[in-house]
Amino acid sequence: MLKSEPAYSKTALAPSIPPFAVSVEGLTAFEKEIVAVFVDLVLLLGLPKSVGEIYGLLFASAEPLSFVEVEGKLGLSKGSVSQGLRTLRDLGAVREVGNEDLGQNDPEGAAEPGRARPESTPLVKERGARWVAAVELRKLIGSLLRERLTPYLERQDQRVVAAGAALDQLLTESKSKHLGLLAGRLEKLQTWQSRTRTVLPVIGKLL
Amino acid sequence: MLKSEPAYSKTALAPSIPPFAVSVEGLTAFEKEIVAVFVDLVLLLGLPKSVGEIYGLLFASAEPLSFVEVEGKLGLSKGSVSQGLRTLRDLGAVREVGNEDLGQNDPEGAAEPGRARPESTPLVKERGARWVAAVELRKLIGSLLRERLTPYLERQDQRVVAAGAALDQLLTESKSKHLGLLAGRLEKLQTWQSRTRTVLPVIGKLL
DNA sequence: TCTTCAGTTCAAAATGAATTGAAATCAACG
């Protein structure tokens, strides 16, 4: 459901201030910095900027935020918020929590739609879900990396094999000469690849 | 320029990475696979596809290739080849070699009208440079990674510091309450960041 | 049932990096 690709973006809505110009009017300095941190991280990993903005905002928020709050604070369109939240949920980076009582934070478990409704009590009557950042960065980064790296490694494997076959073909046709050199290079590719395979999990542990 | 003459249109509907590139007609199966390997690598690292194509072609070639050969074989524009070779040279991924001793003629021999190098004039008439892939993959990947990661890490450092300052600000204004939670998160960010710093060099060694 | 509003979908618009192409530059050679 996700793909990749390097990309840069810029938020609309603030055409007047060229360089930094973010739509984020309503963010505190703290929130802005944290958002920037995650925007960069996410761009580095090839996800859309808006995804980083949303995660950063939730990470910087002590209480869960609603869809509408995210939309408003970041000045993103509904579409972007919807897709961004879904992406993040699928990655395990963000969690939906019941909206029962906003007084608390750090909720856990039980988020079923059929929650108690204190009748006639004032306060919240919003029905929308609320979102919190899942803060285990390790897992977050892990799943992001895995999501891109796994398909990548598979493709590369196939290609190296195919290249080997093609080279064998050339060898039997044996106009050989420089072919030994090419064989050597291909071998380098292979060893590098298998090394990657063994090293990556270790890295996962280390981080 | 002008207009029309699109000649080739790409499949705009295919969302994933299409394995077939329009340009590569004159490549052997071996070359195609190797090129694909490096195109993917390079895209993963956020560099332009053409850079991967060029490096892949050189990696798959037993002899050095000239600018024009690269251009022709890959069907890239001069501009792309120029920029790509420069990028690769700056990365240390590719090296310019003198064209004095070509040892042999063109690998394909089809397009080029004979080497026509009579003995008496030992020195080439071609003056263009020729290019080889620097095959130490370790260094290649290393410099690619370093090139993106270093500025990234610097920026992130600054931001985390700024976020800390902003949070302190909030703390002294002390509308505190949830702020402890935020402080905890910020700390997580800091530790994760320093861990990254220490782990990355290790990774560099391992690969 | 009707209304409202949170959330989704998807076609169209906006964006910005990669690529092109043509003119400018440069280097060797005659």
Add this chain to the structure above:
DNA sequence: CGTTGATTTCAATTCATTTTGAACTGAAGA
């Protein structure tokens, strides 16, 4: 020097992707 061909430069274009926004869905609630 002047020509020729190789390489660079850079504005214009293309292309892939993200973002938007309006129409839609569906559940609460009156």
